[in-house]
Amino acid sequence: MKLYENGAYLLNGVDIVEDAGDVKQILLAKTGKDVSKKEAAKNTIAYEILEAHNTSGNMEKLKIKFDKLTSHDITFVGIIQTARASGLEKFPVPYVLTNCHNSLCAVGGTINEDDHMFGLSCAKKYGGVYVPPHQAVIHQFAREMLAGGGRMILGSDSHTRYGALGTMAMGEGGPELVKQLLNQTYDINMPGVIGVYLKGKPIPGVGPQDVALAIIGAVFDNGYVKNKVMEFVGPGVSNLSADFRIGVDVMTTETTCLSSIWRTDNEIKDFYEIHKRPEDYKELNPGAVAYYDGMIEIDLSEIRPMIAMPFHPSNTYTIDELNANLMDILDDCEKRALVSLDGQVNFKLKDKVRNGRLYVEQGIIAGCAGGGFENICDAADILKGASIGPDEFTLSVYPASTPIYMELVKNGAVAALMATGAIVKTAFCGPCFGAGDTPANNALSIRHSTRNFPNREGSKIQNGQISSVALMDARSIAATAANKGYLTAATDIDANYTKPKYFFDETIYKNRVFDSHGVADPDVEIKLGPNIKDWPAMSALPQNMLLKVVSEIHDPVTTTDELIPSGETSSFRSNPLGLAEFTLSRKDPAYVGRAKEVQKAQKAIEANTCPLEVLPEMKPVMEKVHTRFPEAGEGNLGVGSTIFAVKPGDGSAREQAASCQKVLGGWANIANEYATKRYRSNLINWGMLPFIIPEGELPFTNGDYLFLPDIRKAVEEKADEITAYKVGDELTPFIMTLGELTDEEREIILKGCLINYNRVS
Structure with a gap:
């Protein structure tokens, strides 16, 4: 795999010309034209689609x-x-x-x-x-x-x-x-577009998760595709089935890219015909000369079965590499876990080595990544006639939809899997976020699913529990199952891949799915269960703000799972205040109590009572503030909490990672950078200030109060820098920035949240 240091031109979908050296002369010689980079950038598939959906009239500032x-x-x-x-x-x-x-x-x-x-x-x-x-x-x-x-x-x-x-x-x-x-x-601003040039053909036993993990391992840490569009091109695309492409595509999320698009061909045309929607197919290809802001070149024939070890999809190795350096890699994973888990539990992997081989207790093939027809058929072929054995190892398979399940029943794949001792279940996302098939304490699960963050499989670090997940392709999971739990690459198994044809039957959808066909019925009464609550009222941004730092996180990356856990807490996501009680429970269990204590002061202000009476520790803080800002106080002051994290927001799109902080009185996050656009947008839409502070020694620590004079004015006037003060024996100034904000985003922050911005009076 090659990552180009510069941008690159793609000529006729085949030839790559890096944007370096005498590139203009090279392009002129190859095309006979004086090619403009700006015009060539318009020839990507991504540009074509974005332009068709943009309403601003300005392709630099998309709406x-x-x-x-x-x-x-x-x-x-x-x-x-x-x-x-x-x-x-x-x-x-x-x-x-x-x-x-x-x-x-x-x-x-x-x-x-x-x-x-x-x-x-x-x-x-x-x-x-x-x-x-x-x-x-x-x-x-x-x-x-x-x-x-x-x-x-x-x-x-x-x-x-x-x-x-x-x-x-x-x-x-x-x-x-x-x-x-x-x-x-x-x-959004017009995103960069990164070409992913595929050539060659995968060898038998290599599946889409292997390709995906190889890409994630190459680009996550260096941010090569962060907030950009990945555009898959090159002759190798046509060597992949639709299911294979889908399996790679869904995992692009783990690279932190904004979106993805692929060139299309007869394979995708067949997909739409199989699904009885031939009119929805459209041939998509880059123009004769297309410019990309970066290029990833991949020879599919060189990809080998991969594994992403705990606790991130980018912690990747080939299975052969892991097996050849087993104890060293397991030791490294244990050391990384000391950081990820803050030493709260004793996480071990080296004790899973039996007779020189890694033994795992569970295999899962599931969800939007693993539950595809081709993945499961190949797994069934590998396992045909085998047994997963009567020991700890278990195997569960979740087809991604009932139509897929129906076809697997008809073609015998379900029977073949069940005969081995595997369990075939209904379409469900639970194994991906900790609401199904939680392993035993200290167990290791191998999964063709999307993520393997700490505790995402359902264990609870706050209860002293830890199990873990390694991501693999369905084929190598099946090979491991055939060897009764001993880690095995699918390329080490001599399997006869039958590649049965898929037949889509939407009868079950016609029988069970409610489709209004776009016709609303305003007379229908909404059914509100007792747990479904309205969002609490939220105040507009005050003129001056007093923030207390109530959590300080120095992990290299903080996931949304750590900001608000998944798993069983998901049931409370229709209850904002109920869910908020779980905020940071896996990372900083004291957070909720600290935030609620500070929130008492803001509630007192909103009730026109004295905040110092409910939060006495504010009195000396405000006395110090008044030495320089005597006007700060009644009628122009807000009080709230904030957290610091190095790089928060990797992972899920869940808005609750931000909204839970907001309903507990959070007014801001302070970070060195935000892991994803998604999380930063969530903060903004919930009226929270997405502060950035340079890397290095922080000018504050957990428990400190920070005063932000004229913060409302600074947002209104689009100030590039925000001067804040740590309140201690002195008022110590330091600088933060908010990054680029659209006019609408500023107005949302000023009004306190998106609901206030849109509320009908």
């Missing part, structure tokens, strides 16, 4: 309107509640509500099914589509029923990626979908 929206059952309640508070009357574009996350996670009795009934009633009232539990995971339903060549889809799940089908899709926090529901736009 995108999407063709379709999709959400699942731990996001759609909050989204619709936000939109309702802002005056929603009808879904203006097709909006699909799937139920694939809280299908099994039974916390609090009826609340999961209450959320489902809320979704069904809203689909009827506002004119949407409702997919009942166990029918399909969100992204497989979108592939089967929503995607189309040249379209754009926005989803409230970070793995919203349908680029292999010619659809540019993006996963964002719920407020960005709210904007689309209110006929507003998705506002």
Whole structure:
């Protein structure tokens, strides 16, 4: 794999010319034309699609309107509640509500099914589509029923990626979908476009997860594709099946790219014909001379079975490399865990080595990444006639949709898998976020799923529990299962891959999916279970602000799982205050209490009472502030909390990573950088200030008070720098920045949140 140091031109979809040296003369010789970089940049597939969906008239400052929206059952309640508070009357574009996350996670009795009934009633009232539990995971339903060549889809799940089908899709926090529901736009600068040039053909036993993990391992740490669009081109694309491309595409999220798009061909045309939607196919190719801001060149024939060790998809090795250096790599993983887990539990991997081989206790093939037809058929071929054995090792397989499951039953793959001792289950995302198949304490699970962050498999570090996940392709998981839990690359198994043809039958969808066909029925009464709560009132940005630092995190990256845990807490996502009690519970259990204590002062201000009476520690702080800013106080002061993290927001699109801080009185985050655009957008949409502070020694520590004079004026006047003061024996100034904000984003922050920005009086 080669990462070009500079941009690159792609000529006729085949020849790469790096933007270095005498590139103009090279291009002139090859094309006979004087090629402008600016014009060549317009010849990417990404530019074509973005231009077709941009409403601003300015391709540097995009205002995108999407063709379709999709959400699942731990996001759609909050989204619709936000939109309702802002005056929603009808879904203006097709909006699909799937139920694939809280299908099994039974916390609090009826609340999961209450959320489902809320979704069904809203689909009827506002004119949407409702997919009942166990029918399909969100992204497989979108592939089967929503995607189309040249379209754009926005989803409230970070793995919203349908680029292999010619659809540019993006996963964002719920407020960005709210904007689309209110006929507003998705506002971004024109993103960079990175070419991913594929050549060659994968060898037998190598699957899409292997290719994906190889890419993630090469680009995550260096930020090569961060917030950019990955555009897959080159002759190697045509050597991949549609399912293979889909499996690579969905994992592009883990590179921190903004979106993805692929050139399309007859393989994708066949996909749409199989799914009875031939009219949705569109041939997409870059222009004769296309310019990319970077280029990743991959020879597919050189990819070997991969494994991403705990606790990140970028912690990658080939399985051969792991087996050859087993103890050294396991020792390195244990040392990394000391940082990831803050030494809270005793995490071990070296004790899993038996007779010189790594033994794992669990295998999972599931969800939007692993649950595809081809993955499961290949796994069944590898396992045919084998046994997974009666020891600790277990294997569970989750087809990504009922139509896939039906075809696997018809072609015998389900029977072949079950005969080995594997369990085949219904479409469910639980193994990806800790709501199903949680391993035993200290166990290691190998999974063809999307993420392997700490505790994402369902263990609870706050209860002294730890298990872990290594990401692998379905084929190598099956090979390991055939060897009864001993880690094995699929290339080491002599399998007969039968490659059965897929036949799509949408009968089950016709029988069970509610589709309003865009017709709203305003007379329908929304069903509100007792756990479904409105968002609490939120104040506008004050003129002056006093912030207390209530958590300080120095991990290299902080995931959204650590900001607000997944798993069983997902059932509370329709209850803002109930969910907020879990904020940072895995990372900093004292956070909630500290934040709520500070929030007492702001609540006192909002009630026109003295904040010093409920938070006496503020008195000497304000006395010190008044030595320089005597006017700060009644009528112009807000009090809240903030956290510092080096690089927060990697992972899920969940808006609750920000909103939970907000409902506990959070006014800001302070970071060296934000891991993803998604998380920063969530902060802004919940009225929180996304401060940036340079790397190095911090001018404050956990527990310090920070005073921000005239912060409202600074936001209004688009100040490049914000002067803040640490309040101690002296007022010590330091500088932070807010980064680029659109006029709309500034107004959202000024008004306190997106709901206030849109609220109908």
